[in-house]
Each structure stands twice: as C-alpha cells, then as structure tokens.
Amino acid sequence: MLELRNAAKMVGADYHIYPTDLVLERGTLNVLLGPTLSGKTSLMRLMAGLDRPTGGSVHFDGADVTGMPVQKRNIAMVYQQFINYPGLTVYENIASPMRISGKDAAAIDRDVRKAAELLKLTPYLDRTPLNLSGGQQQRTALARALVKNASLVLMDEPLANLDYKLREELRQELPKIFAQSGAIFVYATTEPSEALLLGGNTATLNAGRITQFGPTIDVYRRPVDLATAGIFADPPLNAIEVTKSGNVFTRPNGGTLPVPSHLAAVPDGPVTIAFHPHHLGLAPQTADAARLQARTLVSEITGSESFVHLDYDGVRWVMLAHGIHDIDPDVEIEAFLDTRHLMAFGTDGRAIAAAGHAVAAAGKV
Amino acid sequence: MARITLDHIRHAYGANPKSDKDYSLKEVDHEWNDGGAYALLGPSGCGKTTLLNIISGLLQPSHGRILFDGKDVTNLSTQSRNIAQVFQFPVIYDTMTVYDNLAFPLRNRGVAEADVDRRVRDILEMIDLAGWARRKAQGLTADQKQKISLGRGLVRNDVNAILFDEPLTVIDPHMKWVLRSQLKRLHKQFGFTMVYVTHDQTEALTFAEKVVVMYDGQIVQIGTPAELFERPSHTFVGYFIGSPGMNVIPARIEGSAVTVGDETLTLDYAPKTSGAAKTELGIRPEFIRLGREGMPVSVSKVEDIGRQKIVRAHFAGQPIAIVVSEDAEIPTDARVTFDPSAISIYADSWRVGREA
Numbered sequence: 001m002l003e004l005r006n007a008a009k010m011v012g013a014d015y016h017i018y019p020t021d022l023v024l025e026r027g028t029l030n031v032l033l034g035p036t037l038s039g040k041t042s043l044m045r046l047m048a049g050l051d052r053p054t055g056g057s058v059h060f061d062g063a064d065v066t067g068m069p070v071q072k073r074n075i076a077m078v079y080q081q082f083i084n085y086p087g088l089t090v091y092e093n094i095a096s097p098m099r100i101s102g103k104d105a106a107a108i109d110r111d112v113r114k115a116a117e118l119l120k121l122t123p124y125l126d127r128t129p130l131n132l133s134g135g136q137q138q139r140t141a142l143a144r145a146l147v148k149n150a151s152l153v154l155m156d157e158p159l160a161n162l163d164y165k166l167r168e169e170l171r172q173e174l175p176k177i178f179a180q181s182g183a184i185f186v187y188a189t190t191e192p193s194e195a196l197l198l199g200g201n202t203a204t205l206n207a208g209r210i211t212q213f214g215p216t217i218d219v220y221r222r223p224v225d226l227a228t229a230g231i232f233a234d235p236p237l238n239a240i241e242v243t244k245s246g247n248v249f250t251r252p253n254g255g256t257l258p259v260p261s262h263l264a265a266v267p268d269g270p271v272t273i274a275f276h277p278h279h280l281g282l283a284p285q286t287a288d289a290a291r292l293q294a295r296t297l298v299s300e301i302t303g304s305e306s307f308v309h310l311d312y313d314g315v316r317w318v319m320l321a322h323g324i325h326d327i328d329p330d331v332e333i334e335a336f337l338d339t340r341h342l343m344a345f346g347t348d349g350r351a352i353a354a355a356g357h358a359v360a361a362a363g364k365v
Numbered sequence: 366m367a368r369i370t371l372d373h374i375r376h377a378y379g380a381n382p383k384s385d386k387d388y389s390l391k392e393v394d395h396e397w398n399d400g401g402a403y404a405l406l407g408p409s410g411c412g413k414t415t416l417l418n419i420i421s422g423l424l425q426p427s428h429g430r431i432l433f434d435g436k437d438v439t440n441l442s443t444q445s446r447n448i449a450q451v452f453q454f455p456v457i458y459d460t461m462t463v464y465d466n467l468a469f470p471l472r473n474r475g476v477a478e479a480d481v482d483r484r485v486r487d488i489l490e491m492i493d494l495a496g497w498a499r500r501k502a503q504g505l506t507a508d509q510k511q512k513i514s515l516g517r518g519l520v521r522n523d524v525n526a527i528l529f530d531e532p533l534t535v536i537d538p539h540m541k542w543v544l545r546s547q548l549k550r551l552h553k554q555f556g557f558t559m560v561y562v563t564h565d566q567t568e569a570l571t572f573a574e575k576v577v578v579m580y581d582g583q584i585v586q587i588g589t590p591a592e593l594f595e596r597p598s599h600t601f602v603g604y605f606i607g608s609p610g611m612n613v614i615p616a617r618i619e620g621s622a623v624t625v626g627d628e629t630l631t632l633d634y635a636p637k638t639s640g641a642a643k644t645e646l647g648i649r650p651e652f653i654r655l656g657r658e659g660m661p662v663s664v665s666k667v668e669d670i671g672r673q674k675i676v677r678a679h680f681a682g683q684p685i686a687i688v689v690s691e692d693a694e695i696p697t698d699a700r701v702t703f704d705p706s707a708i709s710i711y712a713d714s715w716r717v718g719r720e721a
Contacts, residue, residue: 035537036508133409161534163408163564165605190537196670220671234538278672298550300571303594303606304651307571309546318542324591329550 001025002152002184006056007046016042018209019056024184026151029175029200031216032188034231038205040188044154047186048075060152076150080157082138084129090116090140091125097148115143118173120166135162142170146177155187159194171197192234196220204228226349229274235307238317239274239345249273251313257290260339266352272345275337277307277320285338294335299327310335366558367433367525368399369420374429376415382427390415390426391583397575399434400556402549404573406563408605411579414530417562421528422446433525446525451518453531455510459503463494466502467516474521488516491547508536515544519551526558533568545571566606578602594649595707600714603647609675609686611709612653616646618710626681628660630703632710634719641712650675650688652707655695659702662687667695 002024009017017039024030032040045051046058049070057066065073076097084093092099094115098108116122119139129137138161145153159167174187175198189195195202195216202216204223211228212219223229230237242249242257245268249257257273259266284291294317297309301324308319308327312335319335327333344352376390385391390412397403405413418424419431422443430439438446449470457466467488471481489495492512497505502513511532518527533541549572552559563569569576570590578586578593578601585599586592597603603611617624621635623646630646638644655662655676662685666677669691676687676695687701709716 035539036506135409164566164608165408165610168608192538193670197668199668217669217671234542236539236542276672298546298553300546300549301590302567302570303590304649307546329553 001059001061002047003059004046004053004056005059007053007058008055009042009046009051010054015208017046017053020210022203022210022213024186024201026184027179027182029179029185029187029198031195031198031200031202032186032205033190033192033195033202034205035190038231039208040205041156042208043205043210044077044156044186044188047152048077048154049073074149074151076145076148076153078138078141078145078153078155078158080160082129082134082141082161084137084140084144086128086130089126089128090121090132090136093129093140094121094143094147097144111147112143115147118146118177119143119170135166138162139166146181149181149183151183153181153183153185155185157188157190160189167194168197175199192220192232195232202232204231206231222351223343224351226272226274226345226351229343229345229351233276235277235318235320237274238277238280238315239272240312240315241270241272243270244268253313255292255313257292257337258288258339260288260342262340263342263344263353266344270347271352272347272349274343274345275341277318279338279341280317280319280321281336281338282308282319282321282325282333284336286340288339289336290339292335292337294333296327296329296331296333298329299325301326308333366399366556368435369397369526369558369560370430370432370435371395371397371416371420372430372432374416374419374426374431376412376419376424376426376428388427389582390419393429393584395584395587397558397560400558402552402557402559402561402572402574404561404563404569404576405579406566406569406576406605407579408564412582413562413577413579416579417528417530417560420526420560421448421450447523449518449521449524449527451514451527451529451532453534455507455514455535457502457510457513457517460501462499462501463505463513464489464498466513467520470517470521484520484522488520491519491551492516493543508540511535512540512544515548519557522555522557524557526560529559529561529563531563532561533563533565541568548572566608570606578605580605596709596716597647598716600645600647600711603649603709607649607651609650609688611647611649612683612685613711614646614648614680614683614685616644616710618644623708623710625683628681630705630708632705632708636710636712637717637720638710638712639720641717643713645711645714647709647711647716648703648707650686652704653685653687654702654704655687655689655693655699656702657696657698657700659700662699662701664695664699 004020004022006019008019034040046053049068052067057064091112094112095108121139199216202219203213204211206227212224220232242251244266247259294310294312300307306321306325310317346352371393374393375388377388382388407413419426430437467485468481489498561572575587576593577584580601586602593602593606600613614625618636618638621632623630662678662680664676664678668675673691674689678685
C-alpha cells in the first residue's frame with residue numbers, strides 16, 4: 001500500500017503539489033488524469049522518491065519512506081520518451097533488471113520471452129534498440145519495467161508516442177498484466193478515453209490538486225466539480241451558465257431550457273449546467289429532448305459520426321451526432337439536448353446533481 | 366496551391382532492390398487534387414513518412430516522378446518546391462519573439478511589412494497566442510511552441526502545399542480539438558492543398574476529405590471517411606479504422622450463403638470468391654444489434670467506456686466485439702443480428718463484390 005499523507009511539493013513560494021492525501025492499494029491500476037502541467041509528473045516523482053516532499057510524508061506498506069532515495073525502493077518507471085541501453089539487444093535490455101537482481105538464467109529467459117510475446121517483440125529480440133521503430137523501443141522499455149517485479153510501477157504517458165491500434169491492444173492487455181502482478185501501478189495520461197479504457201481508479205488533477213479519486217467510471221459519471229467534469233471530457237464538455245427558477249433554466253438574454261426531473265430539487269438561482277457532446281444531437285433522443293437553435297462553426301466527420309462545432313448563445317459547444325452530416329459553417333440549425341444527462345454545478349463549481357443516468361446507475365448498487 | 370501527381374513512385378532504402386519486399390514504398394500511382402486535404406494514415410513502418418518525404422523533397426524516390434501542377438519537381442530541392450512543413454516537434458527560433466517567428470517565412474521572401482503584419486495577426490488570433498506576440502519563444506510550453514510551428518506552416522498563402530508530419534502528437538487533447546477544427550475551417554476558407562501524416566484515426570478522419578490508408582509499404586485504400594468506415598476494401602482497413610476495429614470472422618461462402626460455425630446467414634447477392642484461399646465475413650461492432658432476437662452469443666466481458674459499452678463476446682466460436690449505447694441493457698440470454706447492408710465479404714483479405 002502506498003500512502004501520501006499531506007504530501008506537498010513547493011518550489012519557491014508556489015505549490016507544484018498542494019498537500020495531498022492519497023492511498024493506493026496493491027494490485028490496483030491508478031490513472032492520474034489531467035492536462036499538461038497539472039502536476040501528474042510532480043506527483044509521481046514524490047511517490048517514487050525522486051523528489052522529497054516539502055511537507056507531509058510518503059509511506060509504503062506502513063513504513064515511512066519519505067526521503068528514501070529511489071534506488072533503495074523497488075520501483076520501475078516508464079517515461080514517454082523511451083529509455084533503453086543502446087548497446088544491448090532487446091533481449092538483454094529486457095533482462096537487465098533481472099541480471100542485476102541475480103535471477104537464474106532459466107527464469108530470466110522465461111520472463112523475457114513472456115514479456116516479449118505480450119508486447120509483440122519476439123521477432124526483434126536480437127536487434128539493438130536503434131534498429132527499431134519508436135513504438136518497438138517503447139515496448140522494450142515497458143517490457144523491462146514489467147519483468148522487474150517492482151512493487152510500484154510508475155508510467156508517465158507511456159503510450160503517447162505509439163500508434164493508436166497498438167495503444168488499443170496494450171490498453172486491453174495492460175489491465176490484465178496489472179491484475180496479475182500484485183504491484184501498484186500508476187499511469188499518467190492527458191487523455192480521458194485512455195483512462196476509461198484502462199478502467200481501475202482515476203485521480204483527476206487540476207493545477208497541482210487532486211480534485212477527485214475513485215473508480216474510473218464513477219469519477220466520469222459523478223464528477224464532484226466542474227473542473228473534474230471538464231478534465232474528464234473528450235470531446236470537451238459543453239457547459240453554460242443559467243439561472244434556475246422553478247422548472248426553467250433561463251439565459252441572460254431570455255432563452256430558456258426545461259429543467260429535467262432529476263434536477264428539480266436544485267435550488268433556484270444561478271447554476272452551470274453541463275453535458276457531454278454525445279448528448280446533443282440533430283434528432284430528438286426522447287420525447288422530452290430540449291429543442292434549441294445554434295449556429296454551426298465547422299463540422300468534422302469520423303466515418304460513422306459527426307462532430308459539429310456550434311455557437312449556442314455565444315458559447316462554444318461540440319455536438320457528436322450519429323451519421324454523416326457535413327454541415328456548412330455559419331448555418332442556423334436545430335439541435336436536441338438529451339436533458340436526462342445534464343449535470344448541474346453551483347457558482348462555486350461544486351456539483352449539485354450528477355446526470356440522471358449516473359443517479360440511476362448509483363441507485364442499482 | 367498545386368495538384369500533386371505521384372507518377373509510378375517506388376522507394377527502396379537499400380541499394381539494388383530486387384523483389385517487392387525490398388521496397389519500403391511499393392508502387393504509388395495517384396493524382397491528388399489541387400486544394401484537397403489528404404491524410405496519410407497507417408501504423409509505424411507502413412511507408413507514410415517515406416511518401417511524405419518524397420513529396421517534400423527530403424527523399425529522392427528510387428523510381429518514378431513527382432509533379433506539382435504537371436511540372437516535374439522530382440529533382441528539385443525542398444526549398445525550390447515552395448512548400449510549407451510542420452513537424453511533430455516544434456522547430457522554432459527560441460531567441461525570437463513569437464511574432465518574429467511567425468513573420469520569418471514572409472520576411473524571408475521579401476513580403477511588404479504591412480502584409481506581414483496582417484498575416485501574422487490573423488495567425489496569432491487563430492493559434493490563440495495574440496497575447497504572447499512580444500514574448501520570446503523560449504520559456505513557452507511545448508504545446509505553445511508547437512502552435513507557433515503550426516502557425517508558421519500556415520502563414521504563407523502562396524505555397525504549393527502544406528505538409529504536416531504528426532503535428533498534434535504533443536498537444537493536449539482539449540487543444541487538439543481547437544486546433545484541428547481551426548485547420549479544417551482554414552482549409553474550407555482558403556483551399557490549401559494539405560497532406561497530413563498521422564497514426565491517429567480521429568485526426569485523419571476528421572481532417573481529411575480523402576484518407577490514404579497505408580499498410581506494409583502500399584496504399585490499401587484511398588477514400589472518404591465514410592467509405593473507409595462503411596466499405597473497407599481490405600481487412601486491414603477494417604481493423605485499423607474504428608475502435609474497436611471491424612470484426613473479421615472466417616466464413617464459408619456458397620452462393621449467397623455465408624456460414625460461420627453452425628450459423629448461416631443469407632446475403633441478397635452471391636459474393637465473387639471463386640478460387641480464393643481464405644474467405645471472411647466483416648462486420649463492424651457498431652452494426653451488430655444485441656438483444657433477445659437472432660443468433661446466440663456468449664458474452665464474456667462488458668467494458669463501460671462512458672459514452673458507450675464495448676461488449677466482448679463469442680459468436681459461433683469466434684471472438685467478436687459489439688458496441689452498444691451507454692444506456693443499453695445487456696440481456697442474460699443475449700442474441701445478435703447483423704445489419705445485412707453492413708456485411709462485407711473478403712476473399713484473401715480484399716473486399717469482393719457480387720458474382721458477375
């Protein structure tokens with residue numbers, strides 16, 4: 001178990017990591033999700049002991065490891081920029097941590113081949129890293145981290161330089177490897193879809209603070225604040241400020257939206273309502289869908305769906321519509337909002353109510 | 366902007382190529398329209414960067430010619446081809462201001478300072494760095510620097526083509542949305558000829574009018590995003606486009622009957638598969654309906670990825686993926702139906718039409 005107790009990192013007068021409490025259990029996969037400079041790498045460096053916290057402490061399996069150098073802890077790290085020994089073959093690169101720990105040759109051979117098979121490196125075992133593509137080099141670094149049998153594996157955007165089909169396959173495989181190894185895995189990414197595909201737990205980071213930590217799908221469905229909802233949205237979250245009075249939300253210019261039943265208990269007054277782009281469409285999703293007028297900015301086609309970028313009452317939204325809709329820019333269109341999925345946030349950004357779907361899902365548990 | 370002709374181009378990095386497999390780029394013979402937006406999409410090692418480097422002049426093809434608007438440029442240097450390039454990592458002058466970085470390609474060509482100013486301001490607005498114009502480039506974040514690189518690629522409007530080599534890889538997801546849609550808007554407004562290399566399907570599909578899918582040194586399909594999605598002409602395209610990719614299932618074809626394990630489907634045509642060594646049925650996960658009707662499947666895993674669920678199942682002994690909406694119920698005795706219009710039949714990996 002890895003524990004951060006009020007751990008903080010200050011540089012000069014600025015907090016890079018605000019005082020943070022976090023407990024990560026063995027055998028779990030924990031995603032750190034946040035944009036560049038949100039503190040993912042700083043937090044990992046504290047966990048690893050590469051940096052000493054300026055306040056608070058770090059504990060591993062009950063022992064205080066604050067300030068213990070990284071070499072003395074059984075940790076593996078994988079970076080976005082792959083690091084390998086250029087003079088060694090792929091086989092020896094993967095084997096190196098086991099050679100250092102004095103494992104016997106037969107066990108090394110078995111583990112190297114198993115990791116190579118998993119990461120599709122078997123045909124390249126005799127090559128040196130410089131004769132490999134970038135993706136193959138990164139897989140070599142991943143394989144080395146996996147065979148090290150570390151108790152804490154820290155991965156900083158490890159798949160960012162790989163092509164997405166390979167990433168898709170590795171995201172399928174990695175959770176299985178994690179589950180088997182019993183180590184604590186920490187995985188930093190800027191991509192919400194990557195967190196969702198990996199599953200496990202997610203901590204969302206915003207400007208040096210963990211805004212929420214919990215099972216990934218719960219954080220996605222029930223964000224505690226607007227910042228978390230925004231971090232956990234790709235395409236970007238659509239949000240708009242309105243004033244609730246009774247059963248209508250009103251915009252400053254007088255435009256209105258109906259209040260769905262799951263938000264009926266939200267107190268009257270100013271609120272921010274927000275929703276994901278796939279809950280806005282060109283056709284009504286249900287009989288109660290809200291009808292609204294928007295102006296198109298640009299549309300993008302993915303082959304089966306369309307992202308339509310819109311201006312709704314001066315606010316920029318993205319719609320993810322089923323089917324192919326190549327709509328010209330600057331056209332007035334009618335859009336439908338599935339209000340069952342609206343989230344509401346107070347003026348302080350705290351969640352007042354989660355989307356109806358999340359409420360229903362929580363009810364079942 | 367120019368029409369680009371790729372005239373029987375082939376490339377081998379080694380000397381004396383003998384057989385097809387010695388070529389990193391197998392024969393490419395295509396004409397790309399003036400003002401078109403093309404994406405070269407494929408896994409690493411597929412030849413897409415080789416092809417881009419041949420277009421930019423960084424590489425001389427072993428065979429064939431390249432023409433801009435009918436004029437042979439095969440032996441011209443990159444500079445004399447009059448193109449703009451944006452690379453994966455920012456290439457900027459750290460000691461210059463953001464403004465001067467953007468103005469550089471224009472001043473280099475002796476553009477009048479008033480025109481330089483107008484263009485640079487437009488671009489600053491577009492890349493959302495107007496407030497940073499007078500700042501030195503050093504000290505900016507990686508994605509701000511990359512935005513300058515992108516801006517510099519777009520600042521001249523007299524180039525033959527703008528070539529992008531994975532330009533958004535280092536950009537944060539939210540900023541990717543903004544930059545991508547701005548590129549698309551610019552393309553609609555000004556009709557630049559753009560060639561965009563990427564391994565990211567969303568980028569390729571949303572950016573390009575025509576996506577060039579490459580695999581193992583060859584172009585396997587050039588098509589609109591919809592064509593690639595609905596009618597992949599090779600099983601690789603089916604696999605590579607879409608997440609998860611197309612289900613490709615070994616099948617026996619007899620007339621219009623398609624048999625997988627104990628299940629037989631009937632098409633409204635007889636696919637032309639005579640003499641093929643290997644026949645397969647292709648169906649995308651989005652076109653399989655999961656419910657209480659149809660053929661039996663056994664569900665092994667449901668992955669909730671927020672917007673939708675990916676159901677992993679076995680159908681007639683074969684693993685398949687099915688995509689259902691986030692609200693969908695998954696019945697205990699699940700059955701599936703395939704949308705007949707979404708079924709493709711493959712013979713030796715290539716999509717086949719009806720028997721003549």
